[in-house]
Amino acid sequence: xxxxxxxxxxxxxxxxxxxxxxxxxxxxxxxxxxxxxxxxxxxxxxxxxxxxxxxxxxxxxxxxxxxxxxxxxxxxxxxxxxxxxxxxxxxxxxxxxxxxxxxxxxxxxxxxxxxxxxxxxxxxxxxxxxxxxxxxxxxxxxxxxxxxxxxxxxxxxxxxxxxxxxxxxxxxxxxxxxxxxxxxxxxxxxxxxxxxxxxxxxxxxxxxxxxxxxxxxxxxxxxxxxxxxxxxxxxxxxxxxxxxxxxxxxxxxxxxxxxxxxxxxxxxxxxxxxxxxxxx
Amino acid sequence: xxxxxxxxxxxxxxxxxxxxxxxxxxxxxxxxxxxxxxxxxxxxxxxxxxxxxxxxxxxxxxxxxxxxxxxxxxxxxxxxxxxxxxxxxxxxxxxxxxxxxxxxxxxxxxxxxxxxxxxxxxxxxxxxxxxxxxxxxxxxxxxxxxxxxxxxxxxxxxxxxxxxxxxxxxxxxxxxxxxxxxxxxxxxxxxxxxxxxxxxxxxxxxxxxxxxxxxxxxxxxxxxxxxxxxxxxxxxxxxxxxxxxxxxxxxxxxxxxxxxxxxxxxxxxxxxxxxxxxxxxxxxxxxxxxxxxxxxxxxxxxxxxxxxxxxxxxxxxxxxxxxxxxxxxxxxxxxxxxxxxxxxxxxxxxxxxxxxxxxxxxxxxxxxxxxxxxxxxxxxxxxxxxxxxxxxxxxxxxxxxxxxxxxxxxxxxxxxxxxxxxxxxxxxxxxxxxxxxxxxxxxxxxxxxxxxxxxxxxxxxxxxxxxxxxxxxxxxxxxx
Numbered sequence: 001x002x003x004x005x006x007x008x009x010x011x012x013x014x015x016x017x018x019x020x021x022x023x024x025x026x027x028x029x030x031x032x033x034x035x036x037x038x039x040x041x042x043x044x045x046x047x048x049x050x051x052x053x054x055x056x057x058x059x060x061x062x063x064x065x066x067x068x069x070x071x072x073x074x075x076x077x078x079x080x081x082x083x084x085x086x087x088x089x090x091x092x093x094x095x096x097x098x099x100x101x102x103x104x105x106x107x108x109x110x111x112x113x114x115x116x117x118x119x120x121x122x123x124x125x126x127x128x129x130x131x132x133x134x135x136x137x138x139x140x141x142x143x144x145x146x147x148x149x150x151x152x153x154x155x156x157x158x159x160x161x162x163x164x165x166x167x168x169x170x171x172x173x174x175x176x177x178x179x180x181x182x183x184x185x186x187x188x189x190x191x192x193x194x195x196x197x198x199x200x201x202x203x204x205x206x207x208x209x210x211x212x213x214x215x216x217x218x219x220x221x222x223x224x225x226x227x228x229x230x231x232x233x234x235x236x237x238x239x240x241x242x243x244x245x246x247x248x249x250x251x252x253x254x255x256x257x258x259x260x261x262x263x264x265x266x267x268x269x270x271x272x273x274x275x276x277x278x279x280x
Numbered sequence: 281x282x283x284x285x286x287x288x289x290x291x292x293x294x295x296x297x298x299x300x301x302x303x304x305x306x307x308x309x310x311x312x313x314x315x316x317x318x319x320x321x322x323x324x325x326x327x328x329x330x331x332x333x334x335x336x337x338x339x340x341x342x343x344x345x346x347x348x349x350x351x352x353x354x355x356x357x358x359x360x361x362x363x364x365x366x367x368x369x370x371x372x373x374x375x376x377x378x379x380x381x382x383x384x385x386x387x388x389x390x391x392x393x394x395x396x397x398x399x400x401x402x403x404x405x406x407x408x409x410x411x412x413x414x415x416x417x418x419x420x421x422x423x424x425x426x427x428x429x430x431x432x433x434x435x436x437x438x439x440x441x442x443x444x445x446x447x448x449x450x451x452x453x454x455x456x457x458x459x460x461x462x463x464x465x466x467x468x469x470x471x472x473x474x475x476x477x478x479x480x481x482x483x484x485x486x487x488x489x490x491x492x493x494x495x496x497x498x499x500x501x502x503x504x505x506x507x508x509x510x511x512x513x514x515x516x517x518x519x520x521x522x523x524x525x526x527x528x529x530x531x532x533x534x535x536x537x538x539x540x541x542x543x544x545x546x547x548x549x550x551x552x553x554x555x556x557x558x559x560x561x562x563x564x565x566x567x568x569x570x571x572x573x574x575x576x577x578x579x580x581x582x583x584x585x586x587x588x589x590x591x592x593x594x595x596x597x598x599x600x601x602x603x604x605x606x607x608x609x610x611x612x613x614x615x616x617x618x619x620x621x622x623x624x625x626x627x628x629x630x631x632x633x634x635x636x637x638x639x640x641x642x643x644x645x646x647x648x649x650x651x652x653x654x655x656x657x658x659x660x661x662x663x664x665x666x667x668x669x670x671x672x673x674x675x676x677x678x679x680x681x682x683x684x685x686x687x688x689x690x691x692x693x694x695x696x697x698x699x700x701x702x703x704x705x706x707x708x709x710x711x712x713x714x715x716x717x718x719x720x721x722x723x724x725x726x727x728x729x730x731x732x733x734x735x736x737x738x739x740x741x742x743x744x745x746x747x748x749x750x751x752x753x754x755x756x757x758x759x760x
Binding site: 079 | 652660
């Protein structure tokens with residue numbers, strides 16, 4: 001299983017902690033997720049090499065980089081979605097609030113309730129809008145009665161900015177909504193469980209510019225309550241929505257830091273080339 | 281003999297015209313294929329097709345229907361001596377005349393001398409018809425060959441679109457094949473309807489569909505007519521329904537759960553073993569299931585029920601004990617259970633495909649919410665796949681209704697109006713088989729009843745299939 005952790009890795013992690021620059025440590029807001037020496041293998045092929053990063057609380061961190069650079073793979077390490085891929089193996093340490101998420105005592109099911117995820121293509125269940133949002137609260141027993149469940153559904157839809165558009169048709173299928181609405185429905189579904197972190201894997205790549213603008217607005221509002229990590233191919237989007245940016249290339253984290261710094265004054269020439277559009 | 285020579289000549293002509301066409305087209309392009317519209321072979325093929333195919337088709341039709349034409353010409357003019365013969369004897373007489381004319385083996389019928397004279401005369405007449413039909417066919421073939429050649433050959437030049445024309449022929453061939461399938465099916469349905477109408481002339485549809493007494497053998501005797509109360513098909517439909525329900529009670533859950541295991545839980549190794557094994561199970565002939573039911577399952581069930589009955593003897597349930605004690609090998613339960621086993625691979629492989637076609641994104645979405653595998657299967661995958669699974673079940677039901685061998689061998693042959701699975705029952709298909717085996721004359725209500733049953737069965741399975749296909753289609757649209 002993917003939770004192999006050898007001693008040398010954790011040792012290296014400890015030494016990396018003392019080097020804030022290499023680790024991309026954050027000054028200011030408290031760290032929510034701390035990753036050290038993350039290596040990911042798909043069968044024989046290594047997809048990530050020694051990734052180390054700190055992700056701050058109540059802020060948006062964006063991962064940018066060319067296709068196949070490993071940013072989505074790393075995102076899926078944080079809620080152990082890679083467990084669902086049989087050939088995938090993860091080594092290294094990812095700590096959330098100081099707890100290793102790959103530790104044997106952590107149930108991935110409980111972890112994923114704390115770390116919500118939104119996918120590239122909107123994937124509402126073929127159920128009603130109401131049932132889509134109520135899905136998480138139901139399986140985790142978050143509501144004791146119908147009224148409470150109604151309240152959770154309404155507040156989640158409101159926070160996802162979808163309530164006014166769907167309040168009169170909650171019992172209609174979620175798959176009947178437009179692409180942008182579906183994506184906000186999926187965000188509402190994730191919020192309904194009360195997660196601490198929301199991971200977004202290119203949430204706007206299947207949407208038109210207007211729907212994209214709405215989602216970005218929503219992300220900006222949500223960061224007051226959640227730690228948000230977003231993978232994006234659009235550098236403009238990264239610049240608009242995120243406070244911190246990490247640039248991945250060929251399976252390595254090239255550099256990470258405050259978004260305006262990365263975009264105006266990158267330390268690495270590869271970052272420079274990528275954000276100025278010379279490759280990628 | 282002559283026919284074979286003609287076929288050879290036709291084949292040779294096709295080859296020759298192929299070469300001629302190819303050569304002419306090549307010559308018109310100065311010997312350079314690059315300047316031609318199509319590859320040189322297409323020009324040759326185009327000519328050869330027009331030369332060979334229409335003539336070959338004509339020959340085929342003539343061989344197929346020549347005998348019939350000959351027969352109808354032969355019976356138009358009957359000598360007076362034939363009037364003393366019965367219809368069947370007359371039929372035999374003309375068949376023998378044709379056989380004599382074509383040099384085939386005649387029947388074993390013995391003819392009186394004067395009858396023999398008439399026969400020889402008719403045989404001579406038939407010989408004349410045979411020759412005339414043959415010569416006419418060959419002449420017409422020659423005309424077709426020439427016409428085909430003249431239609432195509434002069435038009436050949438390097439700009440002629442031979443490839444498109446040849447592909448048109450291929451189009452035609454493909455279409456002809458599908459038309460054959462459709463026409464055959466239509467023909468079967470029409471004959472079914474036609475014969476059923478004859479049956480319903482002697483037995484009223486109301487009695488057939490609502491009557492509860494089935495004993496068609498009575499209708500065979502001369503002193504009793506078909507409408508003597510022996511053609512109530514309701515017990516057969518009850519039996520069919522009973523066996524089908526038992527089969528689905530076995531195949532439904534087992535097939536569905538094994539599909540869930542295979543598609544959601546099994547690792548690649550287990551899948552690689554189970555999936556082919558299940559498919560092998562689907563290939564076992566039903567007659568093998570039949571004797572498995574009759575020789576293995578039946579006795580086991582009987583012994584089980586008999587000893588179970590022993591437990592009740594002398595107690596308050598003495599009656600039940602006595603009843604269970606006399607249960608026989610053959611019962612609806614045995615046939616149903618074995619038929620269910622037969623249907624397991626059918627249900628599981630269809631359901632497996634349907635569950636696999638539920639997008640992975642939905643599962644990911646559920647896992648990402650912190651759902652366990654079982655919650656994901658129960659609340660997301662199965663509801664999404666439900667319409668498709670319902671379709672699979674309906675298809676399995678129509679197979680269960682149409683299944684014959686297992687019921688014949690394991691359920692007994694008595695038509696009983698019962699829903700008790702321990703009784704012997706019989707089904708619609710089994711009765712069709714017993715009604716028709718050994719018979720070639722379809723004129724008594726007994727044999728015609730088979731067509732009535734067939735038509736009713738066909739209507740039921742047709743409706744089931746249409747509903748199933750509609751459901752499956754609706755399900756498909758959901759993710760596109």
